[in-house]
Amino acid sequence: MTAVALALLACAAALCAVRLATGPGFVDRVVAADALAMVLLNVVLTAGVLWNTRDYLDVAVVLAALAFVGTVAAARFVSGGGPLA
């Protein structure tokens, strides 16, 4: 069952990577990176269930924190005169 979930998540990560590569603007790439971080968090949790270990939850904590900090840093950058589109 986790294999099906991992296949769906691989498709989702590929679609987010498409938007990350071809996003027309800086903010589009930031949004795509945020969504990709959430998909990777999903992958890490599914892998933890697949291999029956709780060690990957620390990775999930760090991914969630880094996604938020990166998004807010990019927002400050855009608001302070950085690239908009």
Place this chain on the structure above:
Amino acid sequence: MREWSAVFLLVGAAFSLVAGVGMVRYRDTLSRLHVAGKVTTFGAAGALLGSFLHHGGGWQELAILAFLLLTTPAGSHALARAIARRFHDLPGWPSSGDS
């Protein structure tokens, strides 16, 4: 308990796939921000609940879920606010008045 864990994992993965489709198919930056702010949070919530049920409880999943529910709207709002302020040529954040 384990089968409910699989159900929650599959629901979370399906919502992540919906988020990926929306990231490609939506045309506007703010529309894609809408996808990245809501649907991915729901997918991560499904995976967190699945992991919580599979491992038989634990505080880490609930802590991550609370953190995500608090910070993802804040990050999306920060980005949307930055776009709106630049688009309407308004001053930036109150604490960064010199830039």
